[in-house]
Amino acid sequence: MSWRKEQRRAERGYHHGNLKEALLQAALDLIAQKGPAGFTFADAARSAGVSPAAPYRHFRDREELLSSIAQRGFEQFEAVLTKAWDDGRPDTVSAFERVGRAYLAFARNEPAFYSAMFESGVPIDVNPMLSAASERAFGIIRAAAERLAALTPPGVARPPALMMALHIWSMSHGVASLFGRGDAARRKLPMSAEDLLEAGVLIYLRGLGFPTERKGTDQAGAATQPPPPPGTSSAASPPSPPPGPWGHKPAT
Amino acid sequence: MSWRKEQRRAERGYHHGNLKEALLQAALDLIAQKGPAGFTFADAARSAGVSPAAPYRHFRDREELLSSIAQRGFEQFEAVLTKAWDDGRPDTVSAFERVGRAYLAFARNEPAFYSAMFESGVPIDVNPMLSAASERAFGIIRAAAERLAALTPPGVARPPALMMALHIWSMSHGVASLFGRGDAARRKLPMSAEDLLEAGVLIYLRGLGFPTERKGTDQAGAATQPPPPPGTSSAASPPSPPPGPWGHKPAT
DNA sequence: TGTGAATGTAAATAACATTCACATACCTAA
DNA sequence: TTAGGTATGTGAATGTTATTTACATTCACA
Numbered sequence: 001m002s003w004r005k006e007q008r009r010a011e012r013g014y015h016h017g018n019l020k021e022a023l024l025q026a027a028l029d030l031i032a033q034k035g036p037a038g039f040t041f042a043d044a045a046r047s048a049g050v051s052p053a054a055p056y057r058h059f060r061d062r063e064e065l066l067s068s069i070a071q072r073g074f075e076q077f078e079a080v081l082t083k084a085w086d087d088g089r090p091d092t093v094s095a096f097e098r099v100g101r102a103y104l105a106f107a108r109n110e111p112a113f114y115s116a117m118f119e120s121g122v123p124i125d126v127n128p129m130l131s132a133a134s135e136r137a138f139g140i141i142r143a144a145a146e147r148l149a150a151l152t153p154p155g156v157a158r159p160p161a162l163m164m165a166l167h168i169w170s171m172s173h174g175v176a177s178l179f180g181r182g183d184a185a186r187r188k189l190p191m192s193a194e195d196l197l198e199a200g201v202l203i204y205l206r207g208l209g210f211p212t213e214r215k216g217t218d219q220a221g222a223a224t225q226p227p228p229p230p231g232t233s234s235a236a237s238p239p240s241p242p243p244g245p246w247g248h249k250p251a252t
Numbered sequence: 253m254s255w256r257k258e259q260r261r262a263e264r265g266y267h268h269g270n271l272k273e274a275l276l277q278a279a280l281d282l283i284a285q286k287g288p289a290g291f292t293f294a295d296a297a298r299s300a301g302v303s304p305a306a307p308y309r310h311f312r313d314r315e316e317l318l319s320s321i322a323q324r325g326f327e328q329f330e331a332v333l334t335k336a337w338d339d340g341r342p343d344t345v346s347a348f349e350r351v352g353r354a355y356l357a358f359a360r361n362e363p364a365f366y367s368a369m370f371e372s373g374v375p376i377d378v379n380p381m382l383s384a385a386s387e388r389a390f391g392i393i394r395a396a397a398e399r400l401a402a403l404t405p406p407g408v409a410r411p412p413a414l415m416m417a418l419h420i421w422s423m424s425h426g427v428a429s430l431f432g433r434g435d436a437a438r439r440k441l442p443m444s445a446e447d448l449l450e451a452g453v454l455i456y457l458r459g460l461g462f463p464t465e466r467k468g469t470d471q472a473g474a475a476t477q478p479p480p481p482p483g484t485s486s487a488a489s490p491p492s493p494p495p496g497p498w499g500h501k502p503a504t
Numbered sequence: 505t506g507t508g509a510a511t512g513t514a515a516a517t518a519a520c521a522t523t524c525a526c527a528t529a530c531c532t533a534a
Numbered sequence: 535t536t537a538g539g540t541a542t543g544t545g546a547a548t549g550t551t552a553t554t555t556a557c558a559t560t561c562a563c564a
Contacts, residue, residue: 013529014527014528014542014544015528015529015530015543016542019542019543035373038373041520041521052520053523053524053545054543057542118430119371121289159455163448167423167448167455169426170431171426172426173425173426174421174424174426175418175422177426177429178370179422187376187377196418200419200422200423202459203411203419203456204456204459205459207457207458208455265559267560268511268512271511271512292550292552293551293552293553302513303514304552305512305513306512309510309511313552
C-alpha cells in the first residue's frame with residue numbers, strides 16, 4: 001500500500017472511477033516535468049493512487065498511453081489552429097501569420113503535448129486514430145496554404161499549396177523545437193521565438209510575392225491591396241527605420 | 253560470463269584496450285536501430301563484450317555517453333557543413349543552398365548522431381564542450397548567412413544576419429526532423445525532403461531579394477547550371493521539366 | 505621487479521515494465 | 535432481489551536496467 005499517495009479509501013474505494021483520465025493527466029504532468037523519456041508508467045500509476053499494474057487495464061503498454069496523449073494533443077492543436085486561422089479573417093495573410101503564432105504558443109503553453117506529439121518517438125502511422133488526428137491538424141495549415149496560394153500575385157513562381165504548407169510547418173516546428181520551449185535544450189536567442197518565426201514567415205511570403213510591409217505596430221495588411229513594393233533598403237539612409245518584422249525585443 | 257558476446261579471451265584479455273571508443277560506436281549503432289531512448293547502457297556494454305559496470309569507468313552515466321556522442325556529432329556536422337559551404341564558392345547563393353542539402357544529408361546519413369544532437373533530451377548548455385561544439389557548427393551557418401546578408405540587393409528590408417541563419421537552421425531542422433529520416437516518425441511526402449528544403453530556401457532567399465533565376469546580378473560565377481527557373485505558374489508544363497525547386501521526385 | 509593507477513568484474517540495491525492469478529465492485533437479466 | 539458476468543484493481547511474480555561498491559587484474563613506469 002505504500003504506493004497509495006494521498007487517496008483515502010473513503011474517497012476512492014476499490015475502484016478509482018476515472019482512472020483512464022487520471023492517468024492521462026498524470027502522464028501529462030510528468031512529461032511536462034521530466035520530458036517524454038523521463039515519464040514512467042509506474043509513476044503515473046503512483047500519481048493516480050493505484051497499483052503499478054492497474055494502468056494495464058486501460059492501456060496496452062506505456063507506448064499506448066503516450067500515443068493517446070499525442071492524439072489528444074493533435075486534437076487540441078487542431079482546435080487552436082482552427083481558431084487562429086478563423087477561416088482567413090480578416091484577411092488571408094494576417095490570419096496566416098496568426099496561425100504561425102498560435103503554433104508557437106501551443107508549443108510553449110503545452111510543452112508536454114508538443115513533446116508527446118513530435119519528440120516522443122511514437123510512430124504516427126502505426127495508430128490510425130493518431131495519424132488521422134495528425135492529418136486533421138495539418139489540414140488546417142494546408143487549408144490556409146491553399147487559400148494563400150490562390151492569392152499569390154501573378155508573375156511569380158508558385159509552389160504547390162501543399163509544399164507551402166510543409167514549408168510553414170517545417171519552419172514552425174524548427175523554431176519551436178530548437179528555441180521554443182523554456183525547459184529542455186534551451187538555446188540562447190537574442191530575440192523571442194515568436195519574433196523569429198514571424199519574421200521568417202514574412203520573408204517567405206515575400207518570396208512568394210506577397211507584400212508584407214507593416215505599418216506601426218502589428219495590424220494586418222490587406223492581402224488584396226496593390227503591392228507596395230517591399231520596404232526601402234535598411235542600408236540606405238532611413239531617418240525613421242521601418243519597423244519591420246525584425247524588431248529587437250528581448251527574448252523571454 | 254553470459255554477457256560476453258563473441259569476444260574470445262585470445263582477442264581481448266582482461267582489458268578491452270579501446271573500450272571507450274567501442275562503447276561510443278556501439279551506442280551509435282544502437283541509437284541508429286532503436287532511437288536515442290531505446291539505447292541502454294547495458295546493451296552498449298554487451299555489444300562491446302564487457303560487463304554492465306565497465307562503462308562506468310569511462311562515462312559518469314548514461315547521459316554522459318549520450319552527450320559525448322552529441323558532441324562528436326556536432327564536430328562531424330561542422331566538418332560537413334564547412335566542406336559544403338566551401339567558403340562560398342563558386343558563389344554565395346549556390347554554396348548556401350549546398351549547405352542546406354548537406355544539412356539534410358547529414359540528418360539522413362547519420363540519424364543516430366542527429367538524434368543524439370537534437371532529439372535525445374541532452375541539455376546542451378550544461379556541458380561546455382558540447383555547447384561549444386554546437387556553437388561552432390552553427391557558426392558555419394551563421395558565417396554563410398553573414399556573407400549572404402552582405403549581398404542582399406539594396407531596396408529590400410534585410411534582417412540581421414544572425415536571424416537569417418536562425419531561419420535557415422530552423423527550416424532545415426524542421427524538415428529534417430519531420431520528414432528527413434527514414435526510420436522514426438515517418439510522414440509520407442509527395443516529394444523528397446531535399447526538394448522540400450531546397451524550394452523553401454529558394455523562396456526564402458527570394459523574399460530577401462535574391463534573384464533565384466541566376467543571372468549576373470551580383471555573383472561572379474553563376475551556378476554552372478541553367479537556373480531553376482521558377483515557371484510563371486505551376487500550371488505551365490514545359491516539355492522537359494527542369495529540375496526546379498519544386499520538382500516531383502518520389503520521396504525515399 | 506614492485507607499486508600505484510587504470511581498467512574490468514561480481515554482486516548488490518532499487519526502480520521499472522509487464523504478466524498472471526486472484527479479489528472486489530458494478531451491472532444486468534432472470 | 536439476486537446470481538453471474540464483466541470491468542477494474544491488487545499482489546506477487548519475472549526479467550531488465552541503472553548505478554554503486556568492494557574486489558581483481560593488468561599496465562606503465564620508476
